[in-house]
Amino acid sequence: MIAPSILSADFSNLKQALNDIHASGADWVHLDVMDGHFVPNLTFGPKMIHDLRPHSGKTFDVHLMVDNPGELADEYIKAGADYLVFHSEAEIHSHRLLQYIHSRNIKAGISIVPSTSVASVKELLPFIDQILVMSVNPGFGGQSLIPQCLDKIRQLVELRKTGGYDYLISVDGGINSRTAADAVAAGADVLVSGSAFFTSQDKAGFVSSLKGEKRV
Numbered sequence: 001m002i003a004p005s006i007l008s009a010d011f012s013n014l015k016q017a018l019n020d021i022h023a024s025g026a027d028w029v030h031l032d033v034m035d036g037h038f039v040p041n042l043t044f045g046p047k048m049i050h051d052l053r054p055h056s057g058k059t060f061d062v063h064l065m066v067d068n069p070g071e072l073a074d075e076y077i078k079a080g081a082d083y084l085v086f087h088s089e090a091e092i093h094s095h096r097l098l099q100y101i102h103s104r105n106i107k108a109g110i111s112i113v114p115s116t117s118v119a120s121v122k123e124l125l126p127f128i129d130q131i132l133v134m135s136v137n138p139g140f141g142g143q144s145l146i147p148q149c150l151d152k153i154r155q156l157v158e159l160r161k162t163g164g165y166d167y168l169i170s171v172d173g174g175i176n177s178r179t180a181a182d183a184v185a186a187g188a189d190v191l192v193s194g195s196a197f198f199t200s201q202d203k204a205g206f207v208s209s210l211k212g213e214k215r216v
């Protein structure tokens with residue numbers, strides 16, 4: 001599946017960004033929430049997500065790049081998140097927060113930055129619907145994929161098989177027409193793409209290309 005990240009959209013025209021995502025055939029909308037503390041950038045909060053919600057029937061994949069995500073989770077659940085994904089590095093009680101998100105009847109996920117190992121989140125794998133592998137240091141779009149991060153996807157595929165778990169593996173950062181095939185070969189289920197998607201003149205062709213349907 002393809003999840004364009006509106007981080008790279010024109011923030012003065014986000015309805016158009018959603019229309020572009022719908023017309024492209026992409027599957028999800030990826031919404032990057034940054035607090036200026038956990039990552040050195042600020043984006044938007046729950047009101048933005050709430051206001052965008054009526055304009056899209058797509059799955060809203062909300063990626064919290066914030067300190068203390070447990071204190072903020074409710075606001076994003078109320079705003080209309082379908083998946084609420086937080087960083088395990090930012091939450092001591094990740095297991096409790098996963099349970100809480102599930103108790104509110106939405107999907108729950110964790111994300112890991114490039115310096116976090118899969119081994120350090122192994123205990124959480126039975127309790128998640130998605131793991132978002134950051135393939136750049138989070139904070140900004142337009143960076144280059146760190147190839148070593150793809151090995152974490154391979155490890156997560158193996159652990160899912162041996163553990164009988166049921167999570168999706170997403171990859172986020174530096175995904176474009178050149179890198180997508182490596183991420184898919186490693187076992188990624190969801191490709192998040194920001195700058196490559198929004199700078200593409202042929203977004204439907206770009207999405208098809210990432211899905212392996214045709215080349216652009």
Ligand SMILES: O=C(CO)[C@H](O)[C@H](O)COP(=O)(O)O
Pocket residue numbers: 005007008030032136137138139140141142143172173174175192193194195196
């Ligand atoms: O989470 C993010 C940055 O922290 C973005 O979703 C990600 O970087 C996508 O942007 P690009 O495809 O341009 O790398």
